[in-house]
Amino acid sequence: MKGLEYFEVECIEPVGAEIYKKIADDILRDLNLNQSIGRLHIYIDPETPLFLAVGVIKQMPGLVHIHDFASALGTEEGVVLDIGAETYLSPMLSVLWDTYGRDIITQPDRFTVKIMVPGLNPREIEEMVVVDPSEGMFHDIIYALQWIAPEGFKIRREIIGEEYFSYVASENTLDEEEIDELLKEKFAYVGVTL
Amino acid sequence: MTVLVPITYKGGVYRHDIVIDLIDDLGGYIVQKHMIAQEVVLQSLVPKDDIELIRKISRPLAGEVTEAPLVGTEIAVVSPSLEIHHLPHTSCDVAEYLRSAGAKTNMIGLARGFGKRIANLNIEERDIINEHDCAVFMLGNFETCIEYKLPTLRRGINVPIILTGRPSTEALQRITDPPVDGYVGGIGRIAHRMNQQEGEIDHLDTLVLEVSAVISRKREEVAKDSLSINPARLMAVLDDAMEITTRSTHPAPIVVQIRALRVKLPYDDYADSIAAIEIENGVKIGDITQILPSRMRDYILIRIRPFSETKIMV
Numbered sequence A: 001m002k003g004l005e006y007f008e009v010e011c012i013e014p015v016g017a018e019i020y021k022k023i024a025d026d027i028l029r030d031l032n033l034n035q036s037i038g039r040l041h042i043y044i045d046p047e048t049p050l051f052l053a054v055g056v057i058k059q060m061p062g063l064v065h066i067h068d069f070a071s072a073l074g075t076e077e078g079v080v081l082d083i084g085a086e087t088y089l090s091p092m093l094s095v096l097w098d099t100y101g102r103d104i105i106t107q108p109d110r111f112t113v114k115i116m117v118p119g120l121n122p123r124e125i126e127e128m129v130v131v132d133p134s135e136g137m138f139h140d141i142i143y144a145l146q147w148i149a150p151e152g153f154k155i156r157r158e159i160i161g162e163e164y165f166s167y168v169a170s171e172n173t174l175d176e177e178e179i180d181e182l183l184k185e186k187f188a189y190v191g192v193t194l
Numbered sequence B: 001m002t003v004l005v006p007i008t009y010k011g012g013v014y015r016h017d018i019v020i021d022l023i024d025d026l027g028g029y030i031v032q033k034h035m036i037a038q039e040v041v042l043q044s045l046v047p048k049d050d051i052e053l054i055r056k057i058s059r060p061l062a063g064e065v066t067e068a069p070l071v072g073t074e075i076a077v078v079s080p081s082l083e084i085h086h087l088p089h090t091s092c093d094v095a096e097y098l099r100s101a102g103a104k105t106n107m108i109g110l111a112r113g114f115g116k117r118i119a120n121l122n123i124e125e126r127d128i129i130n131e132h133d134c135a136v137f138m139l140g141n142f143e144t145c146i147e148y149k150l151p152t153l154r155r156g157i158n159v160p161i162i163l164t165g166r167p168s169t170e171a172l173q174r175i176t177d178p179p180v181d182g183y184v185g186g187i188g189r190i191a192h193r194m195n196q197q198e199g200e201i202d203h204l205d206t207l208v209l210e211v212s213a214v215i216s217r218k219r220e221e222v223a224k225d226s227l228s229i230n231p232a233r234l235m236a237v238l239d240d241a242m243e244i245t246t247r248s249t250h251p252a253p254i255v256v257q258i259r260a261l262r263v264k265l266p267y268d269d270y271a272d273s274i275a276a277i278e279i280e281n282g283v284k285i286g287d288i289t290q291i292l293p294s295r296m297r298d299y300i301l302i303r304i305r306p307f308s309e310t311k312i313m314v
Helices: A014-030 A086-100 A122-126 A133-148 A176-189 B016-025 B048-061 B091-100 B123-130 B143-153 B169-175 B197-224 B231-242 B267-275
Strands: A006-011 A037-045 A050-057 A070-074 A079-083 A105-109 A112-115 A129-131 A155-160 A164-170 B004-012 B029-036 B039-047 B064-067 B074-079 B104-109 B134-138 B161-165 B182-185 B254-256 B260-263 B278-280 B289-293 B300-304
Touching (some): A006 A014, A037 A176, A086 A105, A133 A155, B029 B231, B074 B091, B091 B104, B091 B134, B104 B123, B161 B197, B231 B254, B231 B267
Antiparallel strands (some): A079 A112, A105 A112, A155 A164, B029 B039, B260 B300, B289 B300
């Protein structure tokens, strides 16, 4: 898969391994995750049955502040925001509405938002956090793995941290120690020592 | 007796009634009629010798006549679930491809068909699948899982089964015990639309051939003890008497099967009046068929009894 430094599917059935590689590729591409995941190792044991995935997150997108896409100007009436890019306009309005109330926020045109609170510090407004993309990404990674894994594997354990993640799923209860051992072994493939 | 062969006619809406009248005059039957924007698709059964005549007459209308081996059959496409793992890819591709070969397909997503040990088939699903001419089981990518779960999923199914899965056809044959009626390897779970000829569409073509082979075996079996009436004729009689096609909003209000009809009318309200319809010379529909409540919604399933039982042939 393009974008990943390392990507392997390990399975005793070569036909299954090959097709699961394609499935994972399609799904990660659908969810735009192939740029965010650096290394990925999937282990499938159809006998147990067990699906295990370990991976390394390549880059964690940073928090999006208002100053990233808009500039604030203090006026007598309040603060006027000049929007540069509309991508985050909708979450920004939600944050402002929640903070100041709907009737205080006006939007005279597409690229202007006014906060009608006199004496407000425009620098403070610019520092407000609008979106945490990593939140969505964690959610997306887990969703992608649930989608890649065979359906019906409802017993699962997932770890997701700043740098790496793991996902183990089965339809049977699994021995915790065995899984820890297995995770340690598979994490070694992606260069992570637990 | 003339041999009726299944064909699909595709052409423009303009003057397509000429083709409909022609098929009717030749003693053929229109099993399904689709009007899609400016196009008309007729799934029909026509006398074998007259196909050339239909071709000739429809040529000025830019109509196209193709043989469609699955016209007049209702096929269940059984998917382990209706979740994102199994739909829309593969299941929809298969259903659509079978439909293009003339079949009426119903997609059946099992409530608990996924997984390996936990896979299950409930009684309602079993009964619904048994109301079809054959069932295409769409299983997954691992031999181990297919081998383990197939016996559970096929329990109680008495219609022919065509098994599909990612392992090769030979592998599927090896792991299936007792054998099923057809196998097509190379069609398993994927996460994209089948659009490549090699390794994707090729397998769908093989599937159509395999299903056609299974269906013709079933037709031969039925021919050994002929039905009291041809299902397509029964459809025509029923439709003439009750005008179901013109009055119903269903896309296919009457579905023709090899030895049955599915009528999409409430059983309680209509079963008796259907039984009382006269076909010819005092023979009523109720005399040569069993009119049963279908497990699919509140529809009616009309099973045609064979000549050996009724001693009537109309």
